[in-house]
Amino acid sequence: METTLQPPKKIIIDTDPGIDDAMAIFVALRSPEVEVIGLTTIYGNVYTTLATRNALHLLEVAGRTDIPVAEGSHVTITKGTKLRIADFVHGADGLGNQNFPPPEGKPIEQSAAAFLVQQANLYPGKVTVVALGPLTNIALAIQLDPAFAKIIGQIVVLGGAFAVNGNVNPAAEANIFGDPDAADIVFTSGADVLAVGINVTHQVVLTDTDRDKLAQSGGKFAHYLCKILDVYFSYHRDSYCMKGVYLHDPTALLAAVNPSLITYTEGIVRVQTIGITRGLTLFYNKQKRFAEVTEWLDKPSVKVAVTVDAPSVLKLVMERLTDS
Numbered sequence: 001m002e003t004t005l006q007p008p009k010k011i012i013i014d015t016d017p018g019i020d021d022a023m024a025i026f027v028a029l030r031s032p033e034v035e036v037i038g039l040t041t042i043y044g045n046v047y048t049t050l051a052t053r054n055a056l057h058l059l060e061v062a063g064r065t066d067i068p069v070a071e072g073s074h075v076t077i078t079k080g081t082k083l084r085i086a087d088f089v090h091g092a093d094g095l096g097n098q099n100f101p102p103p104e105g106k107p108i109e110q111s112a113a114a115f116l117v118q119q120a121n122l123y124p125g126k127v128t129v130v131a132l133g134p135l136t137n138i139a140l141a142i143q144l145d146p147a148f149a150k151i152i153g154q155i156v157v158l159g160g161a162f163a164v165n166g167n168v169n170p171a172a173e174a175n176i177f178g179d180p181d182a183a184d185i186v187f188t189s190g191a192d193v194l195a196v197g198i199n200v201t202h203q204v205v206l207t208d209t210d211r212d213k214l215a216q217s218g219g220k221f222a223h224y225l226c227k228i229l230d231v232y233f234s235y236h237r238d239s240y241c242m243k244g245v246y247l248h249d250p251t252a253l254l255a256a257v258n259p260s261l262i263t264y265t266e267g268i269v270r271v272q273t274i275g276i277t278r279g280l281t282l283f284y285n286k287q288k289r290f291a292e293v294t295e296w297l298d299k300p301s302v303k304v305a306v307t308v309d310a311p312s313v314l315k316l317v318m319e320r321l322t323d324s
């Protein structure tokens with residue numbers, strides 16, 4: 001039987017590198033199913049300026065300086081400057097306190113939001129955004145171009161804690177907590193959104209044995225990642241008493257690369273933007289028609305990941321990082 005070769009899916013990774021971001025970016029670059037057409041940067045694990053520097057650095061490590069980096073917002077969608085930066089998870093430099101030399105490259109002139117809008121218009125329906133940080137840039141793109149939500153192919157969001165506790169506090173997951181107003185804009189925009197929350201990514205763990213395998217492999221990416229992974233392992237040991245790390249970003253990335261790795265349900269998601277539950281993601285399954293008018297009425301549905309084939313995700317991550 002003849003097989004039709006699909007052209008690789010065009011993806012833009014919106015990222016705040018970040019140790020697991022670095023893993024996701026490297027996995028993407030080793031995935032023949034996708035073509036990375038750009039990185040856009042955002043605050044979260046580090047401030048945006050450092051995220052841009054790290055994105056350029058990672059592309060230089062990978063020998064992929066042909067991929068453009070567009071710098072994103074330095075403030076939240078409501079112009080908030082009091083950002084929560086997770087340096088205690090990733091190290092002060094975002095990459096495991098390795099103090100790598102500064103990159104030689106520069107970001108492109110365009111802002112992240114302008115780049116997202118331009119690429120979506122250039123390839124209507126064909127671009128997937130994999131959003132690995134707070135959703136400010138994506139919300140800005142939606143505000144910049146009212147057609148963006150409809151012409152973007154899919155937005156895969158690493159974020160949310162659906163019916164489980166958050167990782168910032170019991171209510172909120174870090175990326176949604178970083179800019180809840182932006183997240184609510186994205187979830188209610190009408191775009192084809194797939195949210196991969198920590199209820200799913202917490203099922204995908206890279207153990208210390210896996211890390212040893214990475215270290216022993218000849219893979220260039222594997223070797224680089226083993227240098228930066230120590231800080232991430234320490235954080236998981238201290239916070240979760242784990243001898244392993246959650247593969248948040250690589251799982252979301254692989255869900256974009258190969259949707260059959262996850263199952264999902266569909267419904268409406270709203271984000272709490274104030275109070276002690278700020279950043280909470282609340283999913284409405286549409287099984288009840290409420291008598292009252294609610295803030296969920298007439299909002300478009302999104303996809304929310306429910307299960308993941310964790311062994312296959314881990315296998316793909318290991319294969320693609322060791323074969324590099």
Ligand SMILES: O=c1[nH]cnc2c1ncn2[C@@H]1O[C@H](CO)[C@@H](O)[C@H]1O
Pocket residue numbers: 018019020021045086089132167168173174175198248249
């Ligand atoms: O406790 C935490 N606080 C802040 N960020 C975290 C924490 N744990 C993980 N991440 C980072 O946020 C995303 C998943 O929520 C991941 O990118 C992870 O690196």
